[in-house]
Amino acid sequence: MERTIRRKRKAVVDTDMCVACGCCVKVCPMEAIEIWRGIAARVAEEKCVGCGKCARECPASVIEIREEGERR
Amino acid sequence: MKKHWYDYMWIVSLAYLILGFFNILFAWLGLLCFFIPLLISAVKGTKGYCNRYCGRGQLFGLLGGRVGLSRKRDIPKWMKSRGFRYGFLAFFFVMFFQMLWNTYLVFVGTADLKQVVTLLWTFKLPWQWAYHGTLFHPGVAQFAFGFYSVMLTSTILGLITMVLFKPRSWCVYCPMGTMTQMICRVRNGRK
Numbered sequence: 001m002e003r004t005i006r007r008k009r010k011a012v013v014d015t016d017m018c019v020a021c022g023c024c025v026k027v028c029p030m031e032a033i034e035i036w037r038g039i040a041a042r043v044a045e046e047k048c049v050g051c052g053k054c055a056r057e058c059p060a061s062v063i064e065i066r067e068e069g070e071r072r
Numbered sequence: 073m074k075k076h077w078y079d080y081m082w083i084v085s086l087a088y089l090i091l092g093f094f095n096i097l098f099a100w101l102g103l104l105c106f107f108i109p110l111l112i113s114a115v116k117g118t119k120g121y122c123n124r125y126c127g128r129g130q131l132f133g134l135l136g137g138r139v140g141l142s143r144k145r146d147i148p149k150w151m152k153s154r155g156f157r158y159g160f161l162a163f164f165f166v167m168f169f170q171m172l173w174n175t176y177l178v179f180v181g182t183a184d185l186k187q188v189v190t191l192l193w194t195f196k197l198p199w200q201w202a203y204h205g206t207l208f209h210p211g212v213a214q215f216a217f218g219f220y221s222v223m224l225t226s227t228i229l230g231l232i233t234m235v236l237f238k239p240r241s242w243c244v245y246c247p248m249g250t251m252t253q254m255i256c257r258v259r260n261g262r263k
Binding site: 017019020021022023025026029035037038039056057058059060061062 | 073113117118119120122123124129133144146147152157237238239240241242243244249250252253255256257260
């Protein structure tokens with residue numbers, strides 16, 4: 001029988017385009033996001049469960065949910 | 073999630089808009105929405121105002137989110153570009169200084185007080201019912217009319233982009249947000 005390997009999913013912020021509004025911080029159930037020095041959102045990878053709430057909330061749509069190790 | 077006192081700032085924002093309908097002099101209170109974010113970013117180096125206390129953002133979040141008035145679509149790329157954000161900030165500044173100039177003209181007696189609220193920098197709405205005289209100079213009232221125009225105009229723009237895109241789309245191009253982020257960038261460096 002074939003086994004499917006599911007990789008962990010994490011939120012990734014495009015920090016260059018982030019407006020640092022903090023909408024993502026408010027909706028994160030894991031308290032895994034902070035606004036770093038008023039410049040951009042930063043995700044604590046060890047806390048993030050990849051639920052995607054932040055990505056849906058982000059008014060600039062600059063958060064993506066990616067599988068670990070996946071690069072763009 | 074636990075609610076804090078500052079999660080109810082949307083009531084203050086709403087009250088501000090309503091109060092300006094009855095007495096235009098309340099518009100002066102809007103200066104707090106200018107000075108508090110600037111102070112927080114300059115002194116603490118954070119966007120604490122946007123992140124926690126901004127009642128306007130909360131109001132859009134509520135109307136677009138819980139009330140369901142937003143299509144929740146992605147904002148166009150050009151609207152989140154730095155060019156547009158800084159351009160809008162510059163435009164906002166120019167219009168703001170024009171408003172200050174009009175106030176100055178009333179203060180020095182060159183122009184008369186105009187009891188109008190200018191929407192979207194173009195449409196002049198009669199607003200005389202909200203003016204009941206002032207103990208001070210008519211220039212004080214002129215500033216209130218001008219400032220209320222700025223606040224109402226930005227609310228309308230925010231409501232339009234709330235409906236078209238995501239609830240808090242206004243936050244993407246809000247001049248105060250752009251300015252405080254710029255201050256934080258300069259203050260904290262781009263590490």
